[in-house]
Amino acid sequence: MTDLIFKELERDVIIEPFDCGDQTINSFLNHLALLNQERKLSKTYTFCLKDSNKVIAFLTLSASQLNTGDARIFGIDKVPIVLLGRLGVDNNYKNKKLAIALIKIALEKSLEASKIIACRLLLVETTLDMKSYYLEKVNMGFEWFRDRKNSSILFIDLKKYEESTH
């Protein structure tokens, strides 16, 4: 049995030798995650091995907005959102559903935030290859929003999440 603990990123969490296979995400965890958290720019949550406090998966959430330019949506010109900015699972712990567990947690954390300051969407960006996986193969409530050059932006409606669970 491998016991894990879910916790906020703190100074006592051991980051080395975390490697999710993506150097940008590794670098964020190594150099920016804690700094950004202390500056209240983003919040990072981790799954750590309970006995060693080594991080094996993490996600980062922050507040953001969608700008409607000159137009309006629901009478406002900025849609408040929660951004799932980074999510990484260590290579030694892939295919164990840690990413799904973290997305479930992201939904609940986003809902908690929306009850205090109101935010309507949880936004994520995934590769174009994985777009159909999240939209068609798994039913996690993702909706397509926009494609970028090599990626796709998806969202989950937090109002529908709240209505389904409360």
Place this chain on the structure above:
Amino acid sequence: MMTTPKEKEVKKEEKISEENFFFDDSEEIILTEQEIQDLEKKLEYKKIDDKTRSFFKSSHHFYKKLEEKEYTISLEEIEKL
């Protein structure tokens, strides 16, 4: 079909990236007119299906269980999600 070492490496990379997310927030997202209309329709009128509702409910129950267990969980329990 034969797979070259390079193709194998690419497949391995794709597999690895499946469980990683990176949001490029270096540019502000400004909605287009079409996106505003589409988003409004999805948020106001689109119903969620039973499988999504089930996923939402399971997410809520998973988090409540995690809270009850003081945020401790085994990897094996997560694998059963």
